[in-house]
Amino acid sequence: MVRCGAAALRKYGSFIDGLRLYVRGGTGGMGYPRLGGEGGRGGDVWFVARERTTLKSIRDRYPHKRFVAGTGANSSVRALKGDKGQDCEVAVPLGVSVLCDGGRQIGELNAAGERFLAARGGLGGSLATNFVPCKGQKRILCLDLKLIADVGLVGFPNAGKSSLLSKMSHAKPQVASYPFTTVQPELGKLMYKDYKQVLVADLPGLIEGAHANRGMGHKFLKHVERTKQLLLVVDISGFQLSIKAPFRTAFETVVLLTKELELYKEELLSKPALLAVNKMDLPGARESLRELVQQLQQPHDFLHLLEEEMIPARTLEFKDVIPISTYTGEGIEELKACIRRSIDEEAERENEEYRKKQLRLLQPSAGDRR
Numbered sequence: 001m002v003r004c005g006a007a008a009l010r011k012y013g014s015f016i017d018g019l020r021l022y023v024r025g026g027t028g029g030m031g032y033p034r035l036g037g038e039g040g041r042g043g044d045v046w047f048v049a050r051e052r053t054t055l056k057s058i059r060d061r062y063p064h065k066r067f068v069a070g071t072g073a074n075s076s077v078r079a080l081k082g083d084k085g086q087d088c089e090v091a092v093p094l095g096v097s098v099l100c101d102g103g104r105q106i107g108e109l110n111a112a113g114e115r116f117l118a119a120r121g122g123l124g125g126s127l128a129t130n131f132v133p134c135k136g137q138k139r140i141l142c143l144d145l146k147l148i149a150d151v152g153l154v155g156f157p158n159a160g161k162s163s164l165l166s167k168m169s170h171a172k173p174q175v176a177s178y179p180f181t182t183v184q185p186e187l188g189k190l191m192y193k194d195y196k197q198v199l200v201a202d203l204p205g206l207i208e209g210a211h212a213n214r215g216m217g218h219k220f221l222k223h224v225e226r227t228k229q230l231l232l233v234v235d236i237s238g239f240q241l242s243i244k245a246p247f248r249t250a251f252e253t254v255v256l257l258t259k260e261l262e263l264y265k266e267e268l269l270s271k272p273a274l275l276a277v278n279k280m281d282l283p284g285a286r287e288s289l290r291e292l293v294q295q296l297q298q299p300h301d302f303l304h305l306l307e308e309e310m311i312p313a314r315t316l317e318f319k320d321v322i323p324i325s326t327y328t329g330e331g332i333e334e335l336k337a338c339i340r341r342s343i344d345e346e347a348e349r350e351n352e353e354y355r356k357k358q359l360r361l362l363q364p365s366a367g368d369r370r
């Protein structure tokens with residue numbers, strides 16, 4: 001479970017994906033005892049999902065992070081029922097989960113215009129309450145952002161995820177020859193000739209032991225929870241974090257990435273996945289690729305050679321394995337086409353499922369026909 005304490009509110013440079021807010025519904029208005037009037041209800045605090053809003057913009061605009069709705073109007077001789085207090089609307093980004101202070105998820109806002117009642121206003125004073133108004137609900141809530149992208153890039157540091165994103169889209173993520181260049185998630189848009197757009201999220205690199213918070217940990221994997229597909233990127237020449245760390249071949253990096261995904265959330269392994277094998281321009285890459293393909297085809301012949309704690313319970317099935325080089329441009333167009341095909345297939349499958357479900361609802365059951 002995600003804890004809602006200060007530690008859970010992460011901040012990467014200027015990007016933040018967690019924010020803690022105080023919300024309070026308005027107090028009700030006073031009742032009017034002499035005429036049995038009823039005060040207006042206090043206003044409510046709502047979270048409303050809006051495009052082009054970020055958690056950072058909320059924090060910058062409202063540094064106090066307090067949101068209090070208006071007080072209900074008092075009942076008077078002219079208006080026995082007082083008016084409701086003004087609602088307070090907080091624009092939040094799409095993909096936000098609302099957590100209560102204990103860390104339990106109580107809401108989710110995924111589409112523009114969706115609303116979540118964050119704090120209810122108090123009732124106005126009336127005969128039932130001896131004309132004394134009630135206070136509004138007050139609580140501390142956390143907004144936890146998960147990027148909504150179609151494809152999430154997952155790979156060891158230095159595999160070339162950011163280089164790939166910049167090659168495929170207009171995004172300009174930072175690229176450098178040291179591990180952990182990317183410290184905050186970044187989105188890029190793939191544009192297709194028929195104007196279809198696919199959103200790709202570039203994430204900081206994962207390493208083995210990320211689940212135990214090694215490297216940058218695997219907290220960024222929450223951003224792939226909502227992506228429809230995974231695109232694993234591996235360096236054909238393998239990976240070594242430091243001289244002291246063990247060298248891992250491309251196959252081992254695939255296995256270790258699978259293990260980290262599994263340890264984070266097993267369901268992630270059911271997402272459709274593609275594998276981009278990068279740096280095919282390096283010498284010896286062709287032979288290594290042949291070996292990698294063989295290992296991926298018969299993983300069980302090779303898995304037992306690895307240390308036991310590296311082996312995942314399930315292996316990832318890749319829809320396509322595409323050799324690429326972001327330097328020479330090899331395979332980039334093909335990869336884009338594979339991503340598109342995979343996204344379309346998935347959409348088709350979802351449509352089919354939806355159609356079947358509707359048909360089942362429309363068809364009367366055997367019992368009804370009798």
Ligand SMILES: Nc1nc2c(ncn2[C@@H]2O[C@H](COP(=O)(O)OP(=O)(O)OP(=O)(O)O)[C@@H](O)[C@H]2O)c(=O)[nH]1
Nearest residue numbers: 157158159160161162163176177180181182205326
């Ligand atoms: N030879 C070769 N090098 C590449 C290729 N693609 C990327 N690189 C290099 O690999 C290094 C890492 O690239 P990045 O794109 O920063 O890798 P990353 O996976 O985003 O790394 P992190 O952000 O640290 O996780 C850089 O020095 C790139 O120039 C390629 O196709 N061939």
Ligand SMILES: [Mg+2]
Nearest residue numbers: 161162181182
């Ligand atoms: Mg990067």
